[in-house]
Amino acid sequence: MKRSESERGFTLLELAVVIAMIGVMAGIAVPRFVGLNDSAEAAACRQNQSEIRNACTMYIMDDTNPNPGHYPAQVGDLVPRYFDAEPECPVVGRYGYDPADGTVTCGEAGHGT
Numbered sequence: 670m671k672r673s674e675s676e677r678g679f680t681l682l683e684l685a686v687v688i689a690m691i692g693v694m695a696g697i698a699v700p701r702f703v704g705l706n707d708s709a710e711a712a713a714c715r716q717n718q719s720e721i722r723n724a725c726t727m728y729i730m731d732d733t734n735p736n737p738g739h740y741p742a743q744v745g746d747l748v749p750r751y752f753d754a755e756p757e758c759p760v761v762g763r764y765g766y767d768p769a770d771g772t773v774t775c776g777e778a779g780h781g782t
Contacts (some may be wrong), residue, residue, distance in 0.1 A: 722753035
């Protein structure tokens with residue numbers, strides 16, 4: 670079928686090629702964005718753990734510490750003096766905490782320090 674010069678538009682083949690190219694680009698970009706999200710969550714988790722450890726150190730040296738020289742019994746004891754709310758891992762929520770030495774852990778793989 671011959672088109673006149675006043676008819677404009679794309680052929681079905683041209684549209685199929687463009688859609689295929691968009692699909693290939695999406696196939697490359699989506700996994701990269703998923704990886705960026707995972708690494709951002711892990712970085713936020715490590716930062717939270719570091720902030721909890723720093724708050725525990727300040728708690729030990731604080732004059733108002735009810736048990737001088739000792740870590741708090743739980744992370745919640747650091748709220749509201751050092752945090753507005755108890756820090757949480759973006760993936761699993763609560764952190765593991767050992768009051769004997771102030772160690773903070775996360776149950777998600779790759780979120781350790």
